[in-house]
Amino acid sequence: MAVILDLAVQGAQMLLVLALAPLLLGFTRKVKARLLNRQGPPVVQPYRDLKRLVRKEAVLAENASWLFRCAPYLIFAATWVAAALIPTFATGLYFSWSADLIAIAALLGLARFFLALAGLDVGTSFGGLGSSREMLFASLAEPAMIMIVFTVALVAGSTQLSDIAGFMLSHTGLRVSLGLALVALIIVAIAENARIPVDNPATHLELTMVHEAMVLEYSSRHLALIELAAALKLLVYMSLIACIFAPWGLAESGGAPTAYAIGAAAFLGKLLAGGFLLVVFETSIAKMRVFRVPEFLGAALMLGLLATLLLFVSRSF
Amino acid sequence: MAVAAELWGVAGLLAIAVGAIAAQRLSVGSRLVYLSCLLVSVAILVVACDTFLFGVGAPKRLVLPIGLPWIGAHFAIDSLAAFFLVVVNLGGATTSLFALGFGQHEEAPGRVLPFYAAFLASMNLVVIAADAFTFLFSWELMSLTSWALVMAHHHDPDNRAAGYVYILMASFGTLALLLAFGLLAGPAGAYAFTDMREAAHADWLPGLVLVLALLGAGSKAGVVPLHAWLPLAHPAAPSHVSALLSGVMTKVAVYGFVRIVFDLLGVPQWWWGMLVLVLGGITAVLGVLYALMQHDLKRLLAYHTVENIGIIFIGLGLALAFQANAMSWAAALALTAALFHVLNHSIFKSLLFFGSGAVLNTTGERDMEHLGGLIHRMPQTAFVFLVGCVAISALPPLNGFVSEWLTFQAILLSPDLPQWGLKFAVPAVGALLALSAALAATCFVKAFGVSFLGRPRSLAAERAHETDRWSLTAMFALAALCLIAGILPGLFIDALAPAVTVVVGAHMPVQGSLPWLSIVPIAESRSSYNGLLVFAFIAGSASLAAYVIHKVATGALRRAPPWDCGYPDLSPATQYTASSFAQPIRRVFGDVVFRARETVTMPLPGDPTPARLQVTLRDLVWDVLYVPIGSGVGFAADKLNYLQFLTVRRYLSFVFVALVALLLVVAIWP
Numbered sequence: 001m002a003v004i005l006d007l008a009v010q011g012a013q014m015l016l017v018l019a020l021a022p023l024l025l026g027f028t029r030k031v032k033a034r035l036l037n038r039q040g041p042p043v044v045q046p047y048r049d050l051k052r053l054v055r056k057e058a059v060l061a062e063n064a065s066w067l068f069r070c071a072p073y074l075i076f077a078a079t080w081v082a083a084a085l086i087p088t089f090a091t092g093l094y095f096s097w098s099a100d101l102i103a104i105a106a107l108l109g110l111a112r113f114f115l116a117l118a119g120l121d122v123g124t125s126f127g128g129l130g131s132s133r134e135m136l137f138a139s140l141a142e143p144a145m146i147m148i149v150f151t152v153a154l155v156a157g158s159t160q161l162s163d164i165a166g167f168m169l170s171h172t173g174l175r176v177s178l179g180l181a182l183v184a185l186i187i188v189a190i191a192e193n194a195r196i197p198v199d200n201p202a203t204h205l206e207l208t209m210v211h212e213a214m215v216l217e218y219s220s221r222h223l224a225l226i227e228l229a230a231a232l233k234l235l236v237y238m239s240l241i242a243c244i245f246a247p248w249g250l251a252e253s254g255g256a257p258t259a260y261a262i263g264a265a266a267f268l269g270k271l272l273a274g275g276f277l278l279v280v281f282e283t284s285i286a287k288m289r290v291f292r293v294p295e296f297l298g299a300a301l302m303l304g305l306l307a308t309l310l311l312f313v314s315r316s317f
Numbered sequence: 318m319a320v321a322a323e324l325w326g327v328a329g330l331l332a333i334a335v336g337a338i339a340a341q342r343l344s345v346g347s348r349l350v351y352l353s354c355l356l357v358s359v360a361i362l363v364v365a366c367d368t369f370l371f372g373v374g375a376p377k378r379l380v381l382p383i384g385l386p387w388i389g390a391h392f393a394i395d396s397l398a399a400f401f402l403v404v405v406n407l408g409g410a411t412t413s414l415f416a417l418g419f420g421q422h423e424e425a426p427g428r429v430l431p432f433y434a435a436f437l438a439s440m441n442l443v444v445i446a447a448d449a450f451t452f453l454f455s456w457e458l459m460s461l462t463s464w465a466l467v468m469a470h471h472h473d474p475d476n477r478a479a480g481y482v483y484i485l486m487a488s489f490g491t492l493a494l495l496l497a498f499g500l501l502a503g504p505a506g507a508y509a510f511t512d513m514r515e516a517a518h519a520d521w522l523p524g525l526v527l528v529l530a531l532l533g534a535g536s537k538a539g540v541v542p543l544h545a546w547l548p549l550a551h552p553a554a555p556s557h558v559s560a561l562l563s564g565v566m567t568k569v570a571v572y573g574f575v576r577i578v579f580d581l582l583g584v585p586q587w588w589w590g591m592l593v594l595v596l597g598g599i600t601a602v603l604g605v606l607y608a609l610m611q612h613d614l615k616r617l618l619a620y621h622t623v624e625n626i627g628i629i630f631i632g633l634g635l636a637l638a639f640q641a642n643a644m645s646w647a648a649a650l651a652l653t654a655a656l657f658h659v660l661n662h663s664i665f666k667s668l669l670f671f672g673s674g675a676v677l678n679t680t681g682e683r684d685m686e687h688l689g690g691l692i693h694r695m696p697q698t699a700f701v702f703l704v705g706c707v708a709i710s711a712l713p714p715l716n717g718f719v720s721e722w723l724t725f726q727a728i729l730l731s732p733d734l735p736q737w738g739l740k741f742a743v744p745a746v747g748a749l750l751a752l753s754a755a756l757a758a759t760c761f762v763k764a765f766g767v768s769f770l771g772r773p774r775s776l777a778a779e780r781a782h783e784t785d786r787w788s789l790t791a792m793f794a795l796a797a798l799c800l801i802a803g804i805l806p807g808l809f810i811d812a813l814a815p816a817v818t819v820v821v822g823a824h825m826p827v828q829g830s831l832p833w834l835s836i837v838p839i840a841e842s843r844s845s846y847n848g849l850l851v852f853a854f855i856a857g858s859a860s861l862a863a864y865v866i867h868k869v870a871t872g873a874l875r876r877a878p879p880w881d882c883g884y885p886d887l888s889p890a891t892q893y894t895a896s897s898f899a900q901p902i903r904r905v906f907g908d909v910v911f912r913a914r915e916t917v918t919m920p921l922p923g924d925p926t927p928a929r930l931q932v933t934l935r936d937l938v939w940d941v942l943y944v945p946i947g948s949g950v951g952f953a954a955d956k957l958n959y960l961q962f963l964t965v966r967r968y969l970s971f972v973f974v975a976l977v978a979l980l981l982v983v984a985i986w987p
Contacts, residue, residue: 054866057873061880063772065692067703077858081851098835098847098854102725103713107851109758110712116762120893123689123771124881128893131766135759136901142755143748146725150747153729159844217880221866294905301748308744312732 006094006253009260010084013093016264017083017239021231022046024238024271031279046231053224061122061217071118072218072225078111079229083236087243089263091162092253100159101149105142108192108236111229112138119214130213133290137198137210140297141188147304148188151181152244154311161240165247177317180307182245187300189237191293193230196282198293210290235271242270319368320379320392323402323445326361330354330438337430347420350430354437355413358406361441365402368394370812378447385450391509393447396815397580400656401444401572404663408565409437411791415671416557418787422678428469429555436462436561440569448509449498456494456573460487460537463566466558467550479549486536486546494533494573497526501581513581523582527589530577531596537570539623540630541600542938547623548607552615552683556674559615563622564667568659571629578637579652579820587736590638594739597634598746601627601753603938606910609760609902610934612685612895614673617764618666621709624753625662628724629655631750635727636821638739645823647730650838652817653810653825654723660809661716661802665708668795672702675784675792676768680777685895687775688768694781697789699769704796706765708803710758714852716802719836721754722846726838756902763898772889804848807836896932903932911935 026043033040060069082104085096099107112134119131153159155178156167191198194211201211215226243250249266251259288296310317333353340346368377376395384390394402416433423429439462442455464487468480500522501513536543551562578589604623611617632655639648675698676691677683692699708715728750731743773779783789802809807828814824828836835847866872879885907913911934918929 054870057871057875059875059877062876062878063690063693065699065770066696067692067699067770073859073863074855076862077855080858081854084854095850095854097841097845098833098850099713100844100846102722102844103718103846103851106711106713106718106722107855109710109755110707110855113707113710113712113758113762117766117770120762120766121692121770122879122881123889123892124879125886125891125893126881128766128771128898131762132893132898132901135762135898136905139752139755139759139902140905142758143751146751146754147744147748150729150744153844154732158842159726159729160842163842216882221870225862225866290901291904301752305744305748308747309741312740312744315732 003094009090009253010094013088013090014080014084016267017088017232017235018080018228020268020271021083021228021235022050024235024275025231027272028275028279031276032283035279035283046227050224050228053227054221056220058220058222060219064122064217067114068118068121068217069222071114071121072222072229074114075111075118076225076229076232078107078114079232079236082107082111083232083239085161086236086239087162087165087247087250088239089249089267090251090253090255090260091165093162096162097160101153101161101164102146102159104161104236104240105145105149108233109138109142111233115214115226118218122217124217126213126216130210130216133210134214137191137293137297140294140301141191144184144188144297144300144304147301147308148181148185151177151304151307151311154308154315161243162253165243165250168244168247169250175317177307177310178245180303180310182241184300184303184307185241185244187296187303189241190278190281191297191300193234193237195278197285197288198296200287238271238274239267242267242274246270319364319394319399320377320445322364323361323394323441324379324381324392326357326364327438327441329357330434330441333357334431334434334438337434338427341427341430347423347426347430348417350434351413351416351420354434355410355417358409358413358437362403362406362410365399365406369396369399369403369816372396372815384448384454385508388448388450388508390451391447391511392445392451393510394445395819397572397575397819398444400813400816401568401659402441404568404660405437405440405444405565408561408663408667409440411667411795412557412561414794415560415674415788415791418785419557419671419674419678421785423555425469428471429466429558432462432465432469433558436466436558440565443569444572447511449502449513450508452573453491453495453498457491459566459569460484460491463554463558463562466562467554469555469558470553473553475549476553479546479553483546483550486543490533490536490543492533493529493536497529497533497577500526500529501577510576510581514583518583524586524589526582527578527585527592530574531593534570534574534577535596538567538574538626538630539600539604540596540626541603541623542942544600544604544623545939545943548616548619551619551622552613556615556670556677559619559674560667560670563619563670564663567622567626568663571626571633571659575633575820579640585637585641587638587641587734587739590634590636590641591736591738591742592634593630593637594634594746595742597627597630597632598749599627600624600630602749602756603627603910605753605756605760606902606906607936609756609763609899610907610911613683614676614685614688614764614768615670615683617685617760618669618673621757621760622662622666624757625658625666625709627753628721628750629658629662631655631746632658632724632727634746635724635731635743638731638734638736638743639727640821642734642736644730644733645821646825647727647733648821649817649823649825650723650730651727652821653813654720654727656813656816657723657806657809658720661708661720661799664795664798664802665705665717668701668705668792668799669709671788671792671795672698672705675788676781679781679784680775682775682777685764685767688773688778689771689775689889689892690769690773690778691781692769694778695769695783698784698792701789701792701796702769703765704799706761708799710761711754712758714803714848714855715799716806717799719803719806719846719848721750723838724750726844729844730839759902763895767893767895767898771892774889774892774894800852804852805834806846806848807831807834810836903934907934910937912937
């Protein structure tokens with residue numbers, strides 16, 4: 001009985017992230033439009049887009065291979081699994097131990113690996129451009145992420161997100177290393193989600209585009225899956241930041257239904273707050289040149305390394 | 318029993334080597350040789366697996382009355398040796414299987430077949446050798462046979478140059494090992510490993526032996542800055558031999574290092590760990606950065622061997638550092654990570670070299686700039702090559718991720734180390750390891766994307782066809798192993814426990830009995846990973862998504878010309894190439910690491926000559942270390958050349974002076 005309940009909670013988490021991801025995207029777009037004095041599309045527009053996309057006939061480039069057709073499913077699956085393993089409204093979910101933070105970062109890496117390959121598959125210059133730049137950003141963002149993981153793991157004594165969240169809840173107090181890690185994580189999150197100033201999510205037909213250039217050849221259900229995966233990735237990073245640095249309201253495993261409800265409400269609140277802050281940041285800054293991005297990400301890597309070094313020197317930093 | 322069986326196997330391989338000289342003339346000669354190599358390797362593999370999995374209480378020993386007089390040739394198999402025997406013969410068996418098909422295309426089988434079998438035999442001998450003489454003899458045999466294989470296609474001047482550099486470095490490495498064993502054996506000449514272990518050494522001696530072992534075994538394994546020969550020699554050999562050189566011979570070198578440093582030297586000092594760790598970190602990052610700059614597929618793979626050796630040495634360095642501080646449980650974790658990576662790398666690197674061999678065979682091209690679109694012509698090879706790429710890029714759920722994950726877990730234990738040097742070095746090495754993993758993913762997106770995806774860039778790539786069934790069987794077997802080791806790592810970690818116990822006296826907690834077959838290196842509250850579940854989740858979610866979309870929405874599909882923002886380019890030359898893919902990385906890292914310079918020559922308006930972009934990359938290790946040594950030797954040789962043409966009288970006077978000098982030394986010596 002308890003197992004069934006645990007599985008139900010785990011299933012609820014999987015459905016919750018899937019359901020909320022487009023909403024988060026719609027919300028950021030709406031807020032951004034309002035900040036720019038535009039009306040903006042309705043918040044539910046991403047759902048409508050997805051619905052429309054999956055119903056359409058797929059148009060595939062003549063020389064697209066099986067990899068091009070399989071990649072969207074793999075990208076979506078890897079991102080979804082990563083999202084399902086992060087404590088969003090409750091810690092200690094039934095399968096939460098099956099991957100720790102390093103593995104979650106690597107799952108996102110797997111999704112990116114296939115996305116970059118898909119960009120190269122048709123053999124167009126835009127696709128290659130996008131893949132090449134995406135992998136450049138990833139080569140710096142991934143080590144920065146690992147350094148952040150080190151920092152958090154050394155503070156909390158664990159790489160398991162549930163344990164980290166539990167530790168953060170019980171040991172309040174400001175730490176230099178965690179502050180550095182937070183800044184680094186925000187930088188990584190911005191870069192990984194192709195947001196301004198690294199990439200512009202609203203751009204098409206621009207020489208600076210990265211993410212959009214890779215998915216140019218996709219259409220219909222394949223595109224829908226990739227868009228959904230991108231929305232999930234934004235949600236992953238927001239829940240990651242929320243889970244590590246703002247774990248308030250997270251329900252314990254096996255808690256009462258009210259605790260779960262509070263956790264879910266808190267999660268929604270955190271997402272909206274995070275989305276709002278992201279958009280305010282985006283609208284107040286200009287996009288960078290591509291070759292400034294490595295410096296931006298290098299800063300995250302150095303911050304992460306500094307935080308880790310501080311913790312190696314003394315655990316009290 | 319096991320040692321005798323192993324020696325019979327070696328004898329069998331040597332007999333095949335002799336037989337191959339005769340068999341090369343037969344039309345089925347190469348098939349026959351590779352088939353018998355396959356059978357013998359499988360037989361040895363079975364014996365080794367049996368010894369490795371079902372335990373050797375005490376190490377099994379055997380002394381043969383050959384070799385040095387009064388000492389004999391000692392052979393022994395303990396769990397560590399048994400593990401490396403598994404690695405060697407797994408590589409040997411799959412390579413022979415691959416070569417059953419691939420070897421048919423060899424134009425000069427007489428230059429490959431005898432040395433191939435002898436090479437396999439010599440690697441087995443190194444692992445079971447239990448005295449210094451036998452070890453060095455087998456090591457040198459391994460060097461010479463592999464040199465002969467590197468020189469198999471000697472008509473190409475590049476291959477001859479590679480062979481020359483290789484034989485030089487191999488001799489240097491053997492010299493360093495000779496000195497290391499000389500120091501260990503001491504004035505009494507205790508050549509057997511059992512005597513060396515028990516001997517009491519002076520304080521300064523173990524440190525010196527460590528450095529010599531690092532030079533000797535490290536040069537064979539490809540540790541920076543001793544890696545220079547590796548990316549030249551490994552690609553020069555026929556592709557199945559490249560797989561053996563990269564996948565297996567470098568592991569034999571790692572075995573030599575572990576045997577000398579962990580086993581024979583006794584308790585380590587902390588700076589050993591520091592030295593090995595820092596060298597490993599530098600090796601990993603430089604290896605992958607060099608690999609990113611390559612557009613020759615086989616050379617790219619060879620540079621990745623350098624990277625992976627770096628990762629293995631990071632694990633070994635951590636194990637030494639923990640061992641020096643009597644944290645043997647942490648050392649066990651670090652060493653398990655290193656040994657697991659040894660196995661993993663031997664699997665996926667062999668797989669990738671096989672794939673590159675299959676491509677080379679059908680297209681005649683190693684240069685990725687002339688490939689492209691092979692996924693349509695060689696779908697099965699493309700699939701297994703992709704599996705290898707995912708595995709080597711340390712992505713879940715395959716095996717490369719597990720060993721890197723274990724290394725990261727070992728790094729997270731190191732704040733407990735008391736030495737300040739280590740406290741600063743370990744996080745930096747952790748960052749280097751993370752950087753190399755991310756760059757490896759970039760590099761393999763490039764390698765797979767440019768060679769197998771896109772549109773064909775040459776006629777040869779357009780006319781490529783799928784490779785033969787033997788080769789495919791070997792590649793699929795290795796790809797399956799990548800997956801099995803990735804999703805059931807607990808079983809492999811448990812199997813490694815006896816080998817780790819032999820070396821550091823402790824082993825990781827037993828993993829096999831954990832629920833859902835997950836792995837928990839220290840405690841569940843610290844970290845855990847379950848490859849099986851992650852794999853099942855990914856497969857399940859992907860299938861679910863595909864099913865739901867096809868069922869609820871539509872599965873309709875139409876083919877159309879590529880869109881490319883409305884401006885589709887007609888020529889395949891407009892695709893991203895290997896160089897253009899790596900250009901951003903070159904701009905970011907190349908300035909410091911390679912002193913990369915770009916010169917653009919723009920013709921004046923009206924001048925019809927084409928504009929040129931020239932990129933120069935310098936290999937700093939080569940420039941700083943090898944070129945000065947080379948020119949120094951050349952200078953000395955020029956000066957000494959004068960001694961070649963003297964009269965007998967002068968030569969006799971030289972002899973006289975030398976004799977007087979020596980006698981003086983003896984007289985003055987206390």
